[in-house]
Amino acid sequence: EVQLVESGGGLVKPGGSLRLSCAASGFTFSIYSMDWVRQAPGKGLEWVSSISIGSSHIYYADSVKGRFTISRDNAKNALYLQMNSLRVEDTAVYYCARWEHDALDFWGQGTLVTVSS
């Protein structure tokens, strides 16, 4: 069974940092591109970042470029999102998701990041 489990969310002050993790199981992680998508409370979905299977292609939304860094460890079946210089508007549930069929075919349950003073 495909499983994606996010962790690392929490409460952080503006300007602070957090590192999110996504543990993958039930599939061959190393052959799939992966993405992070976020959802602010009561709002819609916003794509954040994506990373190719060998980390050679990495993309970011303009809203997080220069502040967030996506990475992966295929040996550990893990995806990461390092978030620096956090802003109040980064408050959201962050989902990791698998890329397949040019869509996001499996999603984790999400981890909540709250940026507040």
Place this chain on the structure above:
Amino acid sequence: EIVLTQSPGTLSLSPGQRATLSCRASQYVTSSYLAWYQQRPGQAPRLLIYAASRRATGTPDRFSGSGSGTDFTLTISRLEPEDFAVYYCQQYGTSLTFGGGTKVEIK
């Protein structure tokens, strides 16, 4: 950036009725790169349709996708109680964007 506009914002229907959801793109979208997701309250999104019209594994056949170019449609032929949720379209072109969502609520 391609902007996706979903309409209506809210659709109030009864179980057994047909639902038609629209997704309009600001620029041409390759059909291969248009997907639909369902999100129930408190849950993560779930892929329903990819490549505009292909059902994902586990998607009931009452869900169908159609369209091309800039106009795409998700149709639910007969609403079941579990179908009342929010639906998002998504495109992948130069970047990945989602529409604002359509909430299908019980009338």
